[in-house]
Amino acid sequence: MNRYLILGERIMFVEAGATVNCIFTAKVRGNIIPERLTNALKKVQDKHALLKVVIREDEKGRPYFVSDTQIPPIPVEIRERQSDNDWLAVSASEWHHSFQVRKMPLARVVWLRGEEVSELMLVCAHCICDGSSILTLMREILQVLDEPDTVLTPYEPFSSVQAFLPPALLANKWLRIKAGMIRAIAGIVLRLKTPRIKTPPGNSYMVHWKMDAEASRALVNRCREEKTSLHAAFSVAFLEAYQHVMGNAAKGRVICPVDIRRFLPELKKDQMFAFAPIAELSVEKDSTAGFWTKTRMLKNDLTAKIDGMNIHELLFMSEYFHSSAPQMIAFLKATEGNHDVTLSNMGKLDIPDNYNSFHLETIYSPSAGFPWRNPNTLVISTFRDQADFSFISGEHFLAEKDARAISDRMQALLEEKESVLQEL
Structure with a gap:
């Protein structure tokens, strides 16, 4: 390679x-x-x-x-x-x-x-x-x-983004002009909007918790009854908890990474890749709508944004922005963004728990300590019917005591919503 x-x-x-x-x-x-x-x-x-x-x-x-x-x-x-x-x-x-x-x-x-x-x-x-x-x-x-004799078959890695793009897109002269124009404008905007400060020092931390299997199954069933998704329930619960603790500082927005494999059939499930397109979703902070109504709205919004993604064009356009990459990184390090959290729900993990020579007792959701000004990240996964939560942030942006209060509030909201009782 x-x-x-x-x-x-x-x-x-x-x-x-x-x-x-x-x-x-x-x-x-x-x-x-x-x-x-x-x-x-x-x-x-x-x-x-x-x-x-x-x-x-x-x-x-x-x-x-x-x-x-x-x-x-x-x-x-x-x-x-x-x-x-x-x-x-x-x-x-x-x-x-x-x-x-x-x-x-x-x-x-x-x-x-x-x-x-x-x-x-x-x-x-x-x-x-x-x-x-x-x-x-x-x-x-x-x-x-x-099983030491297991055979893992190597695969040919892609050599460039072009490997995923249709010939007609690669030959589109107007798209190349458009990409060049956007790159020039973005470079100017990034330089003007990036404060001349770096992320102040502060300890990164993780707040971790699990939802027991019975409660997790109950929440899945409740989401099914309400014609919504677990991802939407987790997102709305976090945003409401964040607003409860942080008040006017809350923005009511969540960033959701999307698995790019759903758009690129050439990229197999077991192949490594490191780019995830994102969907930014919001919930009205002062809305009088009930919890489940909010989750249905958020679920529909996410579906519409995923359906509207043009991944081939996104990959094509992104290759014109490498000269702006340092400014993008500086921007992420210096600005708080317009969201409360990046929330990734990995769903039910495709991994067995019983092996011949050992037992997989549990899996903890992945974590990463981002160097951004706003490092708030919540990763959720489900293993053996237990939902597992890893919330990562930094003292420079969110005090750990506030993060724990937000996590406690989110847990309480989800426990309340497990009930089969309908909202009043």
């Missing part, structure tokens, strides 16, 4: 000494054999070309991936497990433990080793993976860890 990072990857890369990292943790009960873990990581690394690349920069500072035949194996750091909460502290430290992008793989594993229970923490640079990618990697690692 030898290709430039596409714009979405470029934004998540940030810079060589400060990569954005994703952490995905699996709690395993049973005996983990080190040699089997090494074998599993080798097979996963051999399958995915992005796990065998380093990042370099051209003379203009634009980063690109290049395959390294001498790249070391995915490293494993073993730490002795002391408690069920060790993974929280390790996650917070791993967010800011940047990868050595010029000579090491863009993934590593932290093994919190206990006598009966361990946590396997997969850490990946966000510029090589989205939520679906890191889930695939964890599933494959566990599969080969349990």
Whole structure:
């Protein structure tokens, strides 16, 4: 592989000494054999070309991936497990433990080793993976860890964005002119609107909680009754909780990443990719509409925005903005944005819990510590019928005590809505 990072990857890369990292943790009960873990990581690394690349920069500072035949194996750091909460502290430290992008793989594993229970923490640079990618990697690692003879088949990575674009779009001269004009205007706007300040220092943190299986199933059933979605219920519950705690500071808007694979059939489910288009949704702060009415409105709004996405054109246009990437990153670091949270609901995780040699006790939703001025991120996943929540932010933007109050309020709202009673 030898290709430039596409714009979405470029934004998540940030810079060589400060990569954005994703952490995905699996709690395993049973005996983990080190040699089997090494074998599993080798097979996963051999399958995915992005796990065998380093990042370099051209003379203009634009980063690109290049395959390294001498790249070391995915490293494993073993730490002795002391408690069920060790993974929280390790996650917070791993967010800011940047990868050595010029000579090491863009993934590593932290093994919190206990006598009966361990946590396997997969850490990946966000510029090589989205939520679906890191889930695939964890599933494959566990599969080969349990059955060492498992065969993982490599695939040919794409060489550029053009691989996903129809010839007619590539030949569209007007679209190229349009992209150039928008790029010029965007560059000026970004320079004018970006304050000359950096994100002030402050500790990143995560508030984590689970909804038990019975309550999770009840909420699923209630959403079905109300002809809405879990994603909409989670979004509205968070926005209402945020407004309850933060008052006029709340904006009533949520950003929702969308899995790009639904638009690109060439990109298979088990292939790594790191760009997710987003839909920005809002709920009227002073609306008198009931909770479930709001969720139906938000669900319909999300569906309409997804249906209206032109992913091919988005990918085409984005390639004209690489010269503005530093300004985009500076803008994200300096401005609060117009939203309360970025909310990603991964849904029911496609990963088994029972294996021959161990049992997957639970999965914790992925987390990432973003260096943005507004780092509010809520990631939700469901495993063994339990909804799991990871809310990540930073003291410079949202005090941890407020984040915990918001989380408590959201939990209370969801518990209230599990009831089969209709709204008055």
